[in-house]
Amino acid sequence: MAEQRFGEWVAVRRHGDAGRVAELVLDRPKAMNAISTDMARAVTEACEALSGDRSVSCVVLTSTHERAFCVGADLKERNSFTDADLGRQRPYTRAAYTAVLELAMPSVASVHGFALGGGYELALACDVIVADPTAVVGLPEVTVGVIPGGGGTQLLPRRVGAARAAQLIFTGRRVPAAEALALGLVDVLAEEGQDRMEALALAARIAANSPVGLRAAKRAMRLGQGTDLRTGLDVEDAAWRTVAFSGDRAEGVAAFNEKRDPVWPGE
Secondary structure, three states: OOEEEEEEOOEEEEEEEOOOOEEEEOHHHHOOOOOHHHHHHHHHHHHHHHHHOOOEEEEEEEEEOOOOEEEOOOOOHOOOOHHHHHHHHHHHHHHHHHHHOOOOOEEEEOOOEEEOOOOHHHOOOEEEEOOOOOEEEOOOOOHOOOOOOOHHHHHHHHOOOOHHHHHHHHHOEEEEEEHHHHHOOOEEEEOOOOOHHHHHHHHHHOOOOOOOHHHHHHHHHHHHHOHHHHHHHHHHHHHHHHHHHHHHHHHHHHHHHOOOOOOOOOO
8 A cells, every 4th residue: 555644644545456545644643633733734735736636536534543533723732822823823724624625536534533623624624424433523612712713614504504503613512423423413324443444435436436527526516515506507517518528428428338347537
């Protein structure tokens, strides 16, 4: 399994014969993957590299820590900050969450243990969240005097509705896995210890499809979300035009008619 490091605490691993599934690994176990300035920079760099790699069809966001996916911001680092330091850090942390959200291909989060604050926001930035029964998710930022600043106030209402998101954000409540599934805070509940394997298996099924189609479908869904129906349909039409005359479309139709698996050119 090939691995590429981005800074000290982030790695990318490629899976499958063609390497179409990329695993984006949070690897700062001594700090339960708390997001420091350097780690935020590394996440951004890794996501930008993945988005620019046309051979990647799906990304799985995972963690090497046994008891935590990610506990959010590195509060030990922030405790040493002046107000000016915190202001200077903000562009780096915001860029990291945005980079995950704007991955060009579908993304799947693999969550176990604590996924709190910025940790849960990283998962929210993915298209699908797979969790195991040990997962505990939440946005407790108001309990320490701030607000969710990694997209939580915008992504959670889009996922579960405004009233439910308000209740969760205003109380800062931590939600265990079974309830999180029932509320729509996660999408799939795997067997204990199997969230990573379940997420990688889902990613492999996704990556078997047209790379061009996957990127276009994600772009249409993300850009059309929150718009009126007519605008959304125009966004969809624009995305359709990027794939309708592609090599992937020609190969997909040919493979269907010839009753064989497609060999996607990815263009």
